[in-house]
Amino acid sequence: MSDTADDFRTAARAAAELVSDYLDAVPGRTVWQPMDPADRLALLDLPLPADGVPLEGLLEVIGSQLMTAPMGNGHPRFFGWVNSAPAPAGVLATLAAAAMNPSSAGGDHADVHLERAVVRWIAELVGFPHPAGGGILTSGTSMATILCLAAARNRAARRAGHDLRADGLAGLPPLVAYATAETHSCVRKAVELLGLGSRHLRTVATDAEGRLDPAALAEAVAADRAAGLLPFLAVASAGTVGTGVVDAFDPIADVCAAEGLWLHVDGAYGAFGVLDPAIADQYAGMDRADSLALDPHKWLGVPVDCGCALVRDTEELRGTFSLVPSYLRDEAAGALGWFSEYGMEQTRPFRSLKVWATIAHRGRAGLAADIARCTELARRLGALVEADPELELLAPVRTSIVAFRYLPADPALADAVNRELPVAVQLRGRAFVTGALLQGREMLRACLLNAATTEADLDLLLSEVRSAGRELTERPTGS
Numbered sequence: 144m145s146d147t148a149d150d151f152r153t154a155a156r157a158a159a160e161l162v163s164d165y166l167d168a169v170p171g172r173t174v175w176q177p178m179d180p181a182d183r184l185a186l187l188d189l190p191l192p193a194d195g196v197p198l199e200g201l202l203e204v205i206g207s208q209l210m211t212a213p214m215g216n217g218h219p220r221f222f223g224w225v226n227s228a229p230a231p232a233g234v235l236a237t238l239a240a241a242a243m244n245p246s247s248a249g250g251d252h253a254d255v256h257l258e259r260a261v262v263r264w265i266a267e268l269v270g271f272p273h274p275a276g277g278g279i280l281t282s283g284t285s286m287a288t289i290l291c292l293a294a295a296r297n298r299a300a301r302r303a304g305h306d307l308r309a310d311g312l313a314g315l316p317p318l319v320a321y322a323t324a325e326t327h328s329c330v331r332k333a334v335e336l337l338g339l340g341s342r343h344l345r346t347v348a349t350d351a352e353g354r355l356d357p358a359a360l361a362e363a364v365a366a367d368r369a370a371g372l373l374p375f376l377a378v379a380s381a382g383t384v385g386t387g388v389v390d391a392f393d394p395i396a397d398v399c400a401a402e403g404l405w406l407h408v409d410g411a412y413g414a415f416g417v418l419d420p421a422i423a424d425q426y427a428g429m430d431r432a433d434s435l436a437l438d439p440h441k442w443l444g445v446p447v448d449c450g451c452a453l454v455r456d457t458e459e460l461r462g463t464f465s466l467v468p469s470y471l472r473d474e475a476a477g478a479l480g481w482f483s484e485y486g487m488e489q490t491r492p493f494r495s496l497k498v499w500a501t502i503a504h505r506g507r508a509g510l511a512a513d514i515a516r517c518t519e520l521a522r523r524l525g526a527l528v529e530a531d532p533e534l535e536l537l538a539p540v541r542t543s544i545v546a547f548r549y550l551p552a553d554p555a556l557a558d559a560v561n562r563e564l565p566v567a568v569q570l571r572g573r574a575f576v577t578g579a580l581l582q583g584r585e586m587l588r589a590c591l592l593n594a595a596t597t598e599a600d601l602d603l604l605l606s607e608v609r610s611a612g613r614e615l616t617e618r619p620t621g622s
């Protein structure tokens with residue numbers, strides 16, 4: 144290697160070329176392919192280097208062994224799960240954030256103040272009431288949910304005259320939470336982790352579209368109170384992961400207010416949908432939540448990882464997590480204290496820079512246009528599915544998720560074929576879609592998060608689904 148092989152400036156220029164070439168090539172490449180077994184093994188068996196490799200050599204490995212086998216979520220025909228393409232401004236910011244490498248736990252440095260600003264921006268974007276310091280960036284919504292539910296648990300215990308931080312759960316009646324069958328699994332994980340027991344997470348009935356039924360919530364709360372339990376939390380969704388349905392927040396908030404429940408909204412995927420005037424009315428009442436978890440690393444395209452917990456009364460969050468050992472005392476921190484008083488992380492990454500860059504680059508108007516483009520594409524895809532005799536739309540398109548399935552000639556095969564279809568489509572490499580169960584039925588779900596997706600991409604997705612569906616249906620049994 145040359146003399147400059149370990150020079151940072153030279154390597155950084157080469158890295159910029161490598162990354163730019165990679166991003167330019169994504170739309171023209173196969174969406175995803177399984178890794179070549181030898182390449183996979185080469186990674187798994189990577190020997191610990193005895194001696195260092197110059198920076199230039201590292202770039203060579205990144206380019207030839209890693210960037211050749213991506214997940215596929217930068218591609219305009221990637222419709223899987225809820226994984227977006229990275230916003231270019233966020234990609235750039237990541238390098239600067241690493242160069243500064245602060246711990247955004249607290250103190251008087253730019254990253255800490257920027258985090259307060261971008262949390263406020265996020266709250267402004269989704270219309271959540273935001274007192275200064277009303278939130279915190281997290282690794283994702285799973286972590287944000289843990290923080291919000293911990294605060295809800297703490298408030299319920301305090302109201303019951305119990306010091307949860309000192310005494311734990313022992314001595315409290317069981318705390319009961321309410322959600323629907325459509326609620327993301329991170330809520331159950333949080334409930335289990337917080338020691339509440341998944342048995343005390345009630346599944347509340349929904350309407351035909353999968354929206355939480357407020358009357359059923361009120362009934363379930365009354366039954367649990369009568370049984371001596373302590374209802375404390377209802378979870379509503381601003382975009383379910385299965386079909387993208389948004390719960391009717393106002394009537395749910397009414398029940399929560401009447402019953403003294405903490406209302407938590409899971410807006411991981413869909414909260415930013417409120418930016419699209421065409422669907423904004425569905426979000427009425429979201430601002431009445433006690434807490435809202437959402438993911439800039441989903442619909443905004445902020446490079447992973449970045450979630451956010453917005454909490455109406457942040458003192459609840461601080462009262463749950465604040466623990467300031469003497470070595471961290473900081474008189475200059477001001478009334479808001481350190482971010483590490485509002486969550487679990489002590490050393491915290493500089494997430495706010497990539498959020499700032501992503502939002503600042505597009506502006507509110509640009510983000511709203513991108514989101515509106517996605518919901519428009521989703522409605523178009525829904526209409527194409529409805530018009531196609533080989534396909535069935537399983538739910539109205541409310542945000543940007545399209546839930547549908549392939550209809551084989553023999554309806555008895557529908558579940559078996561649709562169960563295998565996602566992987567069959569993925570392996571063809573031209574489009575990427577994932578599957579899920581919807582009310583016991585196997586389905587495909589296409590999640591539109593990429594404003595660069597075209598109408599032709601939608602046609603291609605459906606043609607891939609039809610071709611793979613026919614292949615699976617016509618395949619000799621047992622093969």
Ligand SMILES: Cc1ncc(COP(=O)(O)O)c(C=O)c1O
Nearest residue numbers: 225283284285327329384411412
């Ligand atoms: C509706 C919903 N809630 C929660 C989550 C979990 O978020 P994260 O993966 O950021 O932890 C997801 C992830 O897809 C989601 O779609």
